[in-house]
Amino acid sequence: MSAVAKRDLRVSLREQRASIAEALSLIWRAASVDVTVLLLLTFVAAAAPIATAWLTKLVIDRLTTPGGAVAELALGLAVTGLGAAVLPAMLRHLRAHIGRAANLAATERLFVAVGRQVGLRAFEDSAFHDRLRLAQGATGRIAELVDGIGNGLGGVLSLVGFVASLLILSPVMTTVVLLAALPALVAELYLARRRASTEWNIEKYYRREFFYIQLLTGVAAATEIRLFGIGAFLRARMIGERLSADAAIRRMDLRELRTQAGLTVLSAGVAGVGLWWAIAAARRGELSIGDVSMFLAAVGGVQSALGTLRSSITGWQARLLAFAHYIAVVTAEPDLPHTEQGHAPTLRQGIELRDVWFRYSDDHPWVLRGVNLTIPHGCAVALVGLNGAGKSTLVKLLCRMYDPTRGQILWDETDLRDIPPAMLRERISAVFQDHMNYDMTARDNIGLGDLSARHDQGRMEEAAARAGLHDTLAALPRGYDTPLTRIFVIGDDKDDPATGVVLSGGQWQRLALARAFVRNDRDLMILDEPSSGLDPEAEHEIHTRMREYREDRTSLLISHRLSAVRDADYIAVLDDGRITEHGSHDVLLAAGGSYARLFRLQAAGYQEAL
Ligand SMILES: Nc1ncnc2c1ncn2[C@@H]1O[C@H](COP(=O)(O)OP(=O)(O)OP(=O)(O)O)[C@@H](O)[C@H]1O
Numbered sequence: 001m002s003a004v005a006k007r008d009l010r011v012s013l014r015e016q017r018a019s020i021a022e023a024l025s026l027i028w029r030a031a032s033v034d035v036t037v038l039l040l041l042t043f044v045a046a047a048a049p050i051a052t053a054w055l056t057k058l059v060i061d062r063l064t065t066p067g068g069a070v071a072e073l074a075l076g077l078a079v080t081g082l083g084a085a086v087l088p089a090m091l092r093h094l095r096a097h098i099g100r101a102a103n104l105a106a107t108e109r110l111f112v113a114v115g116r117q118v119g120l121r122a123f124e125d126s127a128f129h130d131r132l133r134l135a136q137g138a139t140g141r142i143a144e145l146v147d148g149i150g151n152g153l154g155g156v157l158s159l160v161g162f163v164a165s166l167l168i169l170s171p172v173m174t175t176v177v178l179l180a181a182l183p184a185l186v187a188e189l190y191l192a193r194r195r196a197s198t199e200w201n202i203e204k205y206y207r208r209e210f211f212y213i214q215l216l217t218g219v220a221a222a223t224e225i226r227l228f229g230i231g232a233f234l235r236a237r238m239i240g241e242r243l244s245a246d247a248a249i250r251r252m253d254l255r256e257l258r259t260q261a262g263l264t265v266l267s268a269g270v271a272g273v274g275l276w277w278a279i280a281a282a283r284r285g286e287l288s289i290g291d292v293s294m295f296l297a298a299v300g301g302v303q304s305a306l307g308t309l310r311s312s313i314t315g316w317q318a319r320l321l322a323f324a325h326y327i328a329v330v331t332a333e334p335d336l337p338h339t340e341q342g343h344a345p346t347l348r349q350g351i352e353l354r355d356v357w358f359r360y361s362d363d364h365p366w367v368l369r370g371v372n373l374t375i376p377h378g379c380a381v382a383l384v385g386l387n388g389a390g391k392s393t394l395v396k397l398l399c400r401m402y403d404p405t406r407g408q409i410l411w412d413e414t415d416l417r418d419i420p421p422a423m424l425r426e427r428i429s430a431v432f433q434d435h436m437n438y439d440m441t442a443r444d445n446i447g448l449g450d451l452s453a454r455h456d457q458g459r460m461e462e463a464a465a466r467a468g469l470h471d472t473l474a475a476l477p478r479g480y481d482t483p484l485t486r487i488f489v490i491g492d493d494k495d496d497p498a499t500g501v502v503l504s505g506g507q508w509q510r511l512a513l514a515r516a517f518v519r520n521d522r523d524l525m526i527l528d529e530p531s532s533g534l535d536p537e538a539e540h541e542i543h544t545r546m547r548e549y550r551e552d553r554t555s556l557l558i559s560h561r562l563s564a565v566r567d568a569d570y571i572a573v574l575d576d577g578r579i580t581e582h583g584s585h586d587v588l589l590a591a592g593g594s595y596a597r598l599f600r601l602q603a604a605g606y607q608e609a610l
Pocket of ligand 1 (some may be wrong): 360
């Protein structure tokens with residue numbers, strides 16, 4: 001199992017240290033100048049209250065001494081007061097800015113890492129999705145990490161200043177105040193871990209809630225939800241997921257509330273004892289009134305600095321535990337071992353599946369069981385078989401979305417595993433059974449097949465014409481630049497949302513074909529049910545065009561319409577993961593096997609209708 005799929009929340013000390021180092025270096029790389037300014041201002045901001053406390057003590061002492069001059073002290077107080085008033089806002093602004101810069105850098109890195117998962121396995125793994133959402137959450141909360149650093153540093157500086165001041169007045173009280181903070185620190189660290197663990201455990205509820213939200217708000221399921229009247233049912237499930245998450249959070253909040261209430265009582269007790277001691281000492285003449293004021297300011301300052309420090313450390317710990325998910329994603333091994341060296345040679349002989357066995361995981365049944373199949377260079381091979389026979393799975397293996405569990409696939413003489421996946425895919429064009437309909441312009445929908453063609457109107461039109469869609473696209477309000485969506489408007493059309501149009505199912509299918517055709521110089525064309533949504537006339541027209549297109553090219557065609565595959569050079573029948581029949585259409589018909597039976601069944605259906 002890849003590191004990214006690890007379901008274990010335990011984060012070792014080493015991982016925590018790695019989290020800290022990674023977070024700090026990320027923040028530094030994103031905004032080094034701002035971080036330097038932030039550190040300087042934090043130092044000044046932390047010194048301001050200590051200076052205020054000392055200046056106040058001196059003012060009081062001089063006021064109680066006949067003839068004491070206080071003018072310059074008052075000026076000093078005005079300056080520190082001004083600093084204390086202005087600096088927090090400046091610090092907030094700087095931290096927010098640094099947080100945004102670091103967030104952007106982290107988000108980019110995260111998505112680069114997601115792209116490094118070259119196959120599909122990670123995307124079918126629920127632990128990967130949980131971790132990914134937590135990682136996204138962690139990048140969104142980098143600003144809080146920056147806040148934590150700023151606050152924590154400020155806390156340390158004012159703690160040092162106030163502890164030094166308090167030590168001058170009473171070493172015993174200093175020890176008591178510091179010791180009283182210890183249980184609070186331990187308790188909060190424990191709570192931070194519990195919170196991180198709760199967040200991990202409830203992630204599954206949020207992910208399911210998000211799924212129901214998308215169902216309830218998206219256009220894809222809207223028709224069925226209304227017709228079947230299942231809106232309330234799905235809504236109840238969505239609310240159920242949220243309630244489960246809320247219940248876990250509430251238990252956590254209550255635990256924190258109890259602990260924090262106890263800690264507040266402890267702090268108040270220590271402050272009360274300190275006050276009692278200071279007043280008694282002043283009565284005995286051991287402390288001046290200025291000393292008492294300084295003492296009170298120092299006790300308050302130490303407690304508040306410790307509180308800030310505690311919450312910064314625990315906040316940091318919680319954020320770092322979440323950040324560990326980010327690190328797990330960005331450092332995860334790719335789901336398929338692969339090389340970045342080498343290239344995919346131009347196909348000369350063909351592609352051969354040699355005793356290929358495949359199952360989606362050890363817990364799943366075998367989908368392919370010893371498949372031997374050759375797609376010779378320049379030939380059109382068709383693959384047919386019943387639902388669930390394994391045809392689309394075989395296509396995914398050819399594109400190296402997965403590796404065979406056993407056996408090998410050879411591109412000429414080279415094992416697919418020895419070819420960099422991106423280079424292999426550069427040589428393939430495909431229409432997938434579950435092709436995408438992108439909520440973008442028509443130009444984008446075709447151009448995503450080959451980005452270099454996006455601004456080459458000639459290539460766009462040629463691909464669309466081959467898919468029988470050029471006239472439709474040319475007649476759209478903005479031609480090829482018309483957004484094929486009414487969900488949102490892309491590009492410059494923000495003020496003119498009326499230009500978005502919605503295509504029909506068959507038109508989308510033609511668009512997917514055009515996207516495949518625009519990659520016209522590839523070595524292998526895969527067509528997995530490319531015409532299932534087309535009307536009979538369109539299907540006939542498209543198949544004629546595809547036949548022309550396939551001429552002398554290497555192609556693999558999958559279709560349940562056997563009339564569409566009859567003139568392939570070679571037809572293979574896949575049944576329960578095995579090739580059970582193969583040969584030309586005439587050979588297979590003459591053999592009288594399952595291909596012949598299915599072909600005659602389909603033909604009879606049409607005959608009966610006549
Ligand atoms: N991602 C997956 N994880 C687990 N099992 C899968 C996955 N995709 C497909 N399967 C299973 O693999 C088997 C073959 O599916 P596949 O989609 O390859 O069949 P097919 O021949 O293309 O079927 P159809 O004609 O219905 O498109 C099915 O039993 C299916 O449930």
